[in-house]
Each structure stands twice: as C-alpha cells, then as structure tokens.
Amino acid sequence: MIGGTVARVPPLSGELTSSWLFRLAQAHGETPHGLAKFIWGEGSPWTRDLDRSLSNKQLDAIARFARTHASRATDTSLLAAESQSAGDDRKRAIAPGILAVGVHHRTRRLHGQQVCPDCLSQDKAPHLRRTWRLAFVFACVRHDRLLRDACSACDSPISAYRPSDVPLTHCGECGTSLTRGERVRCDPTTISTQKQLLQALHTNRFMSGALNAPFADWLAGLRVMFGAAARDNGTPGLWQDDAATLVGRGPQHPQLEKSRVERRAQGLRAVVSLSTEWPNRFILRARQCDLTQGMVIHPRRSGVPTWLAEVVRAELRPSRKRVKKIYKPPKQRANKRKALAHPDASKRISERLDRVLGARSR
Ligand SMILES: [Zn+2]
Ligand SMILES: [Zn+2]
Numbered sequence: 001m002i003g004g005t006v007a008r009v010p011p012l013s014g015e016l017t018s019s020w021l022f023r024l025a026q027a028h029g030e031t032p033h034g035l036a037k038f039i040w041g042e043g044s045p046w047t048r049d050l051d052r053s054l055s056n057k058q059l060d061a062i063a064r065f066a067r068t069h070a071s072r073a074t075d076t077s078l079l080a081a082e083s084q085s086a087g088d089d090r091k092r093a094i095a096p097g098i099l100a101v102g103v104h105h106r107t108r109r110l111h112g113q114q115v116c117p118d119c120l121s122q123d124k125a126p127h128l129r130r131t132w133r134l135a136f137v138f139a140c141v142r143h144d145r146l147l148r149d150a151c152s153a154c155d156s157p158i159s160a161y162r163p164s165d166v167p168l169t170h171c172g173e174c175g176t177s178l179t180r181g182e183r184v185r186c187d188p189t190t191i192s193t194q195k196q197l198l199q200a201l202h203t204n205r206f207m208s209g210a211l212n213a214p215f216a217d218w219l220a221g222l223r224v225m226f227g228a229a230a231r232d233n234g235t236p237g238l239w240q241d242d243a244a245t246l247v248g249r250g251p252q253h254p255q256l257e258k259s260r261v262e263r264r265a266q267g268l269r270a271v272v273s274l275s276t277e278w279p280n281r282f283i284l285r286a287r288q289c290d291l292t293q294g295m296v297i298h299p300r301r302s303g304v305p306t307w308l309a310e311v312v313r314a315e316l317r318p319s320r321k322r323v324k325k326i327y328k329p330p331k332q333r334a335n336k337r338k339a340l341a342h343p344d345a346s347k348r349i350s351e352r353l354d355r356v357l358g359a360r361s362r
Contacts, residue, residue: 007028008067008068009023009027010066010068011072011073011076012127014129015076015128015130016078016127016129016130016132016133016160017050017059017062017073017076018050018128018159019076019127019128019160020066020076021035021050022161022162022168023125023127024062024066031164032046032161032164033106038065039061039065040058045058046106046161049100049103051076051130052077052078052082052098059074059076078098078130081097081098081130081133081134082095082097082098084215084216085098085136085201085216094255094257094258095257096216096219096220097256097257098112098133098135098257099114099133099257100112100258101157101159102157102258106161107159108159110157111149111158111260111261112133112258113133113157113159113160114132114133114137114138114147114149115132115149115158115178116132116140116145116147117177117178118140118143118145118179119140119142119143120178120179126167127168128160132147135256136201136219136256136264136268137194137197137198138190138194138268139186139190139191139265141194141198144185145184145185146184146185146190146261146262148178148261151171151173151174151176152176152178152180152181153174153176154173154174156171156172156173156174158171159172184262186265189269189273190269193265193268196272197272200218203215206218206275208276208277208278209277209278209279209280210279210307211278211279211307213305217305217307218275220303220304220305221307222268222272223255223256223303224296224297224305225238225274225275225282225296225308226254226259226267226268226271227253227254227255227256228253228291228297229267237289237291237295238271238274238285238291239266239270254267278307279311282311283311283315286312286315287315292316292317292318292319293312293313293316293318293319294318294319296312297309299319
C-alpha cells in the first residue's frame with residue numbers, strides 16, 4: 001500500500017510511461033488503477049492512450065511521486081516522438097507514425113503495443129520500450145526477429161495495464177508467457193528496411209534519387225503508398241499483386257497505424273523500396289499495374305506530401321470521372337406515371353374508385 005516510504009523507481013532508458021507506471025504500482029503493492037488514483041485523483045488515464053495523452057503537468061506529478069527529475073518523466077511519453085514523425089499533423093485521433101491502441105474502458109482493442117519477447121526475457125527489470133509503439137518499427141534488430149503484437153495463446157493486444165502480480169513478460173489477459181509461440185525471423189531486407197527507417201528518424205532526413213525530405217514528410221508519403229495495397233476485387237496495388245497474397249485480412253485502404261505487425265513489415269518493406277531511386281521505381285511499378293491517380297491517392301485523402309503528389313499527377317493517368325446516373329424509374333412504374341399524367345387521369349381514377357367502392361352517389 002502507498003504511504004510510509006516511497007520506493008525509488010526511476011524510469012529506465014527508453015521506457016514507455018505506461019510501463020513505468022505499472023512498475024511503480026507493482027513496487028508499492030498497488031493496482032495500476034489505484035496508483036493512478038493516488039497520483040492524479042479521479043479520472044483514470046488508463047481509460048485513454050496514456051502514453052500519448054498525459055500532459056506535462058500530469059507527467060510532473062509522477063516524477064514528484066517517484067522522486068525523479070521531471071525531464072525523465074517527459075522522456076517516457078510519446079509526445080516527442082509524435083511531433084517528430086507527424087510534423088504539422090499532430091493532435092489527431094490517429095497520430096501519424098504512432099500505433100493506435102483503441103482503448104475501450106481500460107482494455108485495448110487494437111494491437112498497437114509491440115514487444116520483443118527476447119528483449120523482455122533478458123531485461124533485469126522487464127519494461128516496454130517507446131520504440132515498440134512506433135508504426136514504422138516492426139523488427140528487433142538486436143534479436144533479428146519480428147516483434148510480437150499479441151499474446152500467442154489468446155491473441156489479446158498487449159498492454160501494461162494488468163493485475164499487479166502478472167509481470168510484463170506475460171499476457172495481462174491469460175497469463176501466458178510472451179516468449180511462447182513461434183519466433184518469426186526476419187530476412188535481411190526486412191532488417192535493412194527497419195535500419196533505414198530508424199536512421200532517417202535519427203537524422204531527420206531521407207535522401208534517394210530526386211527525393212530529399214525531412215522524416216515526417218517521407219513518412220507521410222509512405223503512409224499514402226501503404227494505403228494503396230491490392231484491392232479485394234483482385235486488382236493489383238502499389239505493393240501487392242493480389243489481395244490473396246496480403247498477410248492478414250484488412251480494409252481496401254489499410255491504415256499504417258491500425259495494421260498488424262506482419263502486414264506493416266510486408267507493406268513498409270515494399271513502399272520504402274519504391275521510394276528509393278525516386279521516382280523511377282515508383283513510376284515503373286505504377287505503370288506495370290496500370291494504376292490511376294485515384295488508386296494511389298484516395299480523392300478524400302489529406303496530408304499528401306508534394307514530392308509524391310507531383311509525381312502521381314504528372315506520371316499516372318487520371319481516374320475515370322464518375323458519371324452521375326440520372327434516376328430512371330422501372331418500366332412498370334413509368335407507365336403508371338404516364339397514365340396518371342394523362343388529361344383524363346382524374347376521371348379514370350374516379351372510375352376506378354367507383355369500381356372498388358361500388359357505385360357512389362354523385
Ligand atoms: Zn529484442
Ligand atoms: Zn493471452
């Protein structure tokens with residue numbers, strides 16, 4: 001219970017706020033919800049995506065409680081990463097580059113928290129990393145494996161919110177160890193794609209061919225290209241030949257931040273490759289598949305970077321304009337209407353009524 005001595009549990013390097021908060025709760029023999037109530041009073045932040053929603057004031061409050069420096073608490077939040085990968089697109093329900101977790105009450109519906117089971121099992125104090133919430137991170141370069149975004153036994157999304165006696169190395173729902181299940185190794189291309197993305201994040205620049213853009217701008221284009229996957233009707237997309245070969249089922253225009261790890265790895269590998277030697281590889285692929293402008297950039301899509309929009313407009317054929325169909329009533333009804341429009345119509349109607357009701361007195 002809280003009270004008396006406060007255990008000193010500073011956040012670990014690269015740790016995520018929710019993971020730190022859970023470890024703090026555990027050190028005090030409290031539930032994550034109980035500790036949140038103690039620090040902030042009513043209105044539990046666990047009902048939101050607390051890793052990207054806590055204000056600086058709220059983060060200061062944890063720092064004071066844990067007796068650590070305020071800047072260390074701020075470092076655990078995803079807000080800094082958000083401004084780096086989202087550019088001007090911040091403060092939206094889905095932050096570009098940050099995986100969505102879809103919180104409903106205190107449970108998560110989307111698989112936006114990834115882990116590397118090998119990193120977790122080697123940790124002295126198992127903890128979740130901030131990078132595991134990034135949409136363009138899908139592999140652990142150190143362990144040469146694909147990250148995991150669900151429990152292998154019950155497929156529940158992973159969250160730091162759990163009973164205090166279930167360690168972070170296990171599933172918070174069913175208690176199965178996260179190290180169980182298949183270990184998916186990554187091929188060299190997947191690993192190098194991951195390295196390329198992280199490198200661009202650190203230098204805040206991506207350069208290849210005619211493309212020289214800050215990271216947020218490059219990512220904005222990758223997100224658009226990721227959304228132009230193969231369609232369900234079998235038409236090839238920018239990064240798949242047909243919908244059947246897509247990993248996992250998904251919507252026609254998959255959203256990067258809501259996609260599962262296998263699909264993100266597959267899609268990002270392809271679209272990163274298409275953005276290198278810009279724009280030659282992209283144009284070649286788009287023409288091979290006879291893609292129109294609308295198939296790559298959805299007409300209602302916002303936040304399309306200039307480097308991509310310009311090439312799409314100049315090199316791809318425009319989408320066919322939809323002809324607005326004029327409503328034509330079915331033949332039978334049309335005849336009836338014609339009859340009603342006849343000058344004698346009112347007379348005919350009254351005759352018909354007479355037939356139905358019997359002779360009426362006039
Ligand atoms: Zn690892
Ligand atoms: Zn489970």
